[in-house]
Each structure stands twice: as structure tokens, then as C-alpha cells.
Amino acid sequence: MRFHIVFAHPEAASLNAFLRDRALSALRAAGHEFTQSDLYTMGFKAVADGADCPDDNADPLIYHAATRRAHALDKLSADILAEQAKLLAADVIVLQFPLWWFGMPAIIKGWADRVFCSGFAIGVPHIHKRAWRRYGEGPLEGKLAMLAVTTGAKSAHLSDRGEHGPIADLLFPINHGLLHYAGATVVEPFLIHGASSLSGLEADRFAATYCERLLDIDAATVIPYRSENGGAYRRGVLVEDTAAGSGFALHIGEPVRSADEEQL
Amino acid sequence: MRFHIVFAHPEAASLNAFLRDRALSALRAAGHEFTQSDLYTMGFKAVADGADCPDDNADPLIYHAATRRAHALDKLSADILAEQAKLLAADVIVLQFPLWWFGMPAIIKGWADRVFCSGFAIGVPHIHKRAWRRYGEGPLEGKLAMLAVTTGAKSAHLSDRGEHGPIADLLFPINHGLLHYAGATVVEPFLIHGASSLSGLEADRFAATYCERLLDIDAATVIPYRSENGGAYRRGVLVEDTAAGSGFALHIGEPVRSADEEQL
Numbered sequence: 001m002r003f004h005i006v007f008a009h010p011e012a013a014s015l016n017a018f019l020r021d022r023a024l025s026a027l028r029a030a031g032h033e034f035t036q037s038d039l040y041t042m043g044f045k046a047v048a049d050g051a052d053c054p055d056d057n058a059d060p061l062i063y064h065a066a067t068r069r070a071h072a073l074d075k076l077s078a079d080i081l082a083e084q085a086k087l088l089a090a091d092v093i094v095l096q097f098p099l100w101w102f103g104m105p106a107i108i109k110g111w112a113d114r115v116f117c118s119g120f121a122i123g124v125p126h127i128h129k130r131a132w133r134r135y136g137e138g139p140l141e142g143k144l145a146m147l148a149v150t151t152g153a154k155s156a157h158l159s160d161r162g163e164h165g166p167i168a169d170l171l172f173p174i175n176h177g178l179l180h181y182a183g184a185t186v187v188e189p190f191l192i193h194g195a196s197s198l199s200g201l202e203a204d205r206f207a208a209t210y211c212e213r214l215l216d217i218d219a220a221t222v223i224p225y226r227s228e229n230g231g232a233y234r235r236g237v238l239v240e241d242t243a244a245g246s247g248f249a250l251h252i253g254e255p256v257r258s259a260d261e262e263q264l
Numbered sequence: 265m266r267f268h269i270v271f272a273h274p275e276a277a278s279l280n281a282f283l284r285d286r287a288l289s290a291l292r293a294a295g296h297e298f299t300q301s302d303l304y305t306m307g308f309k310a311v312a313d314g315a316d317c318p319d320d321n322a323d324p325l326i327y328h329a330a331t332r333r334a335h336a337l338d339k340l341s342a343d344i345l346a347e348q349a350k351l352l353a354a355d356v357i358v359l360q361f362p363l364w365w366f367g368m369p370a371i372i373k374g375w376a377d378r379v380f381c382s383g384f385a386i387g388v389p390h391i392h393k394r395a396w397r398r399y400g401e402g403p404l405e406g407k408l409a410m411l412a413v414t415t416g417a418k419s420a421h422l423s424d425r426g427e428h429g430p431i432a433d434l435l436f437p438i439n440h441g442l443l444h445y446a447g448a449t450v451v452e453p454f455l456i457h458g459a460s461s462l463s464g465l466e467a468d469r470f471a472a473t474y475c476e477r478l479l480d481i482d483a484a485t486v487i488p489y490r491s492e493n494g495g496a497y498r499r500g501v502l503v504e505d506t507a508a509g510s511g512f513a514l515h516i517g518e519p520v521r522s523a524d525e526e527q528l
Contacts, residue, residue: 060277110370
């Protein structure tokens with residue numbers, strides 16, 4: 001198995017860096033291949049702009065259209081091409097970051113904004129019908145994806161009735177809106193709450209759990225998000241006899257026990 | 265009234281820039297004061313790192329702690345101090361951006377990551393009790409805040425049963441998690457869906473509506489998010505007799521008709 005970890009934390013001495021180091025050691029020891037994008041260390045450009053399609057001279061710039069043309073011509077900026085290649089080469093994609101303002105830090109949000117560009121992950125026509133390849137189909141099809149997220153907040157505050165809102169819903173725009181959108185099979189996230197007050201022993205235990213989660217990723221619990229073209233939606237809206245209720249959970253279908261089964 | 269618009273779009277010829285220009289003209293014509301942070305034009309630094317507290321020599325850097333110290337000493341980097349000052353001077357704060365991957369573009373996410381730092385918006389102790397000043401209290405208390413967001417997706421796809429999830433829930437991490445957290449009174453967002461395919465006439469009509477929303481902001485519908493210290497929560501979790509059901513909507517209390525009434 002080939003893993004790709006996208007890592008976004010500014011501090012080399014952080015809990016996140018410790019977890020990442022332990023994870024990479026475990027993957028190496030188990031004989032897995034892996035790549036890493038350590039966005040801070042790379043000085044990854046977070047802001048989408050005209051430099052992302054350097055040979056496109058359209059004036060005025062329309063970013064969406066210009067990056068779409070550049071993608072088609074293989075002329076996106078080198079850093080975007082490299083990130084797309086790492087994603088395509090991986091079997092398992094992990095996004096690891098601390099939760100900042102209930103979302104991704106800007107450097108990894110910008111990684112998503114730039115790398116998941118038009119033509120690569122957006123607006124890819126389906127082959128057989130007048131539809132898009134997205135939500136279950138797309139460039140990450142057949143790959144597993146997992147978030148590894150630390151939060152300063154306690155787990156009670158991110159529970160169903162916690163004041164920040166449920167962590168599953170806070171992560172929905174990433175799990176569903178980015179990873180499932182691009183076709184990945186998304187598994188339950190690896191979460192550490194109250195991350196700023198862990199003891200060394202607790203950090204060590206969490207690192208061991210993180211390593212187990214990665215090494216046993218085939219057995220991870222899949223979040224069974226519905227497919228764009230699987231019958232649950234008509235013209236992008238849930239058909240009437242699919243699911244009652246409200247909220248993001250409507251977009252989760254019948255449980256699949258593990259990544260293993262999903263891939264069958 | 266004094267408005268502050270934080271604007272995040274890379275293209276000077278965009279619908280967003282057109283809307284912003286019309287809005288600023290309308291505010292000027294009506295005799296309102298305003299400031300603007302046009303983040304792309306400013307080349308605003310999106311990525312939180314040690315340069316945000318240039319006089320702090322702690323090694324290893326712990327960003328949260330270092331920015332907290334720098335805030336206390338008024339030694340945050342000049343761009344952060346300037347943004348905080350503009351927020352504090354405003355009566356109305358507008359964040360205007362296109363929805364990218366169901367959230368803020370990285371440049372404005374980074375604005376939030378850096379400007380709403382520890383000591384300014386996070387970890388501010390309440391005066392009278394062992395509690396935090398947040399969710400209804402904090403640096404933006406007494407101010408109105410509104411999102412102005414364009415989406416490429418159609419409104420049906422962002423409706424209650426739309427495939428992307430309800431737009432109100434997708435914006436919850438910003439409306440509730442950032443603006444309400446920092447104490448602002450948050451009003452319903454100004455939204456334009458299907459923004460990439462508008463005619464000139466439609467754009468013109470939306471611009472007029474945007475101007476009306478801003479000029480009449482006192483009458484805007486408030487999203488009545490619950491207060492941290494208002495009795496609905498105990499130790500950060502909703503008390504049992506407060507609200508049934510699930511999802512982000514649990515954190516919305518009794519309706520308040522308009523910003524006018526909320527301020528009474």
C-alpha cells in the first residue's frame with residue numbers, strides 16, 4: 001500500500017509533528033511506501049491566483065477557467081502538478097492538521113483550493129451520461145481517505161449537544177465536500193480532543209493508536225456517503241423516498257462495515 | 265454607522281468585485297463611513313507562523329502561546345494589529361467571498377486564523393465568573409456581522425435536501441464558530457447561487473439587493489445563536505431541557521426579528 005500524508009502544522013515540536021513522525025516510522029517499519037507533503041516545511045503557496053497557470057495570458061483572469069485550461073494542457077504550476085501526482089499515486093490519503101476555527105488551517109485549505117482545481121476534481125464530465133464525475137467518482141476513486149485532526153476543545157464540547165457543534169458535522173465540508181466529492185472512499189477520522197493539555201504518556205498512546213489506524217486502514221469504518229450517480233439524487237437533490245430528517249446526515253447511506261467491503 | 269468589509273476574490277473583473285464596488289458606492293452615497301480589507305490586493309499573508317509575533321524568541325515556537333503573549337504586549341505583526349483595529353472600530357462587519365470547497369478561500373481563512381488570535385478572540389476570561397468571553401461575548405460584542413457569499417452551485421443543490429448540504433449548515437463554522445464566537449450579532453447571509461452564470465441584468469439586480477441589505481442592516485434578521493453564558497449550556501453542553509433534535513440548529517434559540525431588537 002502506498003500512503004500520502006498531507007501535513008499542516010507550523011511547529012516542529014508540536015504534538016502533530018510527533019504523531020506524524022511516529023506514523024511515518026510505523027509505515028516504514030511495516031514495509032509500506034509513502035510520500036508526505038509537509039506544507040509548512042515546503043513553504044506551500046496557500047493563495048490561489050494567476051501564478052497557478054503561469055502560461056495563461058487571459059486578461060482579465062478568470063481563475064476557474066484559466067486553471068481548467070492549464071490542467072488540460074498539463075501547464076499548471078509545478079507545485080500543483082506535483083501534489084496531484086502524489087494524490088494519484090497513493091492508495092491511502094491522509095490529511096493531518098489541527099482544527100483552527102472549526103476548519104482547516106489556511107495553508108491546507110489553500111492546498112485544497114489550488115490542487116483540487118477545475119478539470120482535475122471539478123467539472124469532470126461523466127463518460128456515459130449528462131452528469132458530473134463527483135461524489136463517489138472522480139480522480140480519487142478507489143482510494144481511501146482519512147482525516148487526522150487534533151482539537152484544542154474537549155470532546156464533550158464537540159459532541160452532539162456540545163457548544164461547538166458535532167465534530168462529524170464540522171468535518172462534513174472536508175470529508176464529504178472535498179474527499180468524497182473527488183471520489184475517495186472516506187473512513188472515520190482519527191481524532192484527538194483536548195490536544196493542548198495531553199501528558200507525554202497520553203501523546204504516546206495516541207501515537208500508537210494513530211499508527212494502528214493507518215496500518216489497519218483496510219478495516220476502518222467507511223462513512224457511507226451517497227453517490228452522485230447512484231440513484232439517491234435526482235438533479236442533485238435527494239429523491240423523496242431516500243432518507244427523512246434533516247442535516248448533513250441525510251447524505252450518509254447504509255452502513256458499510258469496513259474499507260475492505262466497500263472495495264469489493 | 266461604520267462598516268468594515270473584508271473582501272477575498274482574486275479577480276478585479278469578477279462578480280464579487282462588481283458587488284463590492286457597488287456596495288462601497290452605496291455606503292458612500294448614504295454618508296456611512298467604511299473601511300475595506302481587500303485581501304488579494306493587500307497581498308495579505310494567509311499563513312499563520314512565527315512572523316506573526318516577530319519579537320517573541322521562544323524556541324520551540326508554540327503559536328497559540330506566542331501570539332497570546334504578543335497580543336498582551338501589543339507586539340503582534342503590524343498587519344494583524346491593523347486588522348484588529350479595523351474590526352474594533354466598525355459597527356458592521358461584512359465578510360465577502362466566493363464559497364470554495366464549501367468554505368472560505370484560504371486567504372480569508374488565514375485572515376481569520378491570524379487576526380482572531382489567542383488573547384484577542386480566544387481564551388479571554390469572563391470578568392465575573394470562571395468562564396470564557398465567547399459565543400455572544402468577546403471583542404466583536406455590540407457589532408453586527410454578515411456574510412456575503414457567492415456560490416457556483418445552484419440553490420437547489422445547497423437546499424435542505426441538496427447534495428452539497430444546506431448552505432446554512434455549511435456556513436455554521438463561520439457564522440457561529442468565528443463571528444458569534446467573537447461576540448458579534450450575526451445576521452442572515454447575503455447569498456448569490458449559480459454565480460458563474462448570471463446575466464448582466466441579474467448581476468445588477470443582485471448588486472442593488474446587496475446595497476439594500478447593507479443600508480438596511482439594522483432591520484436584518486438576526487440568527488439567534490445561543491450565548492455561552494446565557495443559561496442554555498452547562499460546562500459547554502446544552503442543558504437537557506434546552507432544545508431537542510440534533511445538528512447545528514440546536515444552537516439557535518428563540519427568533520429575534522431584527523438587529524434593531526437584538527440591540528435593545
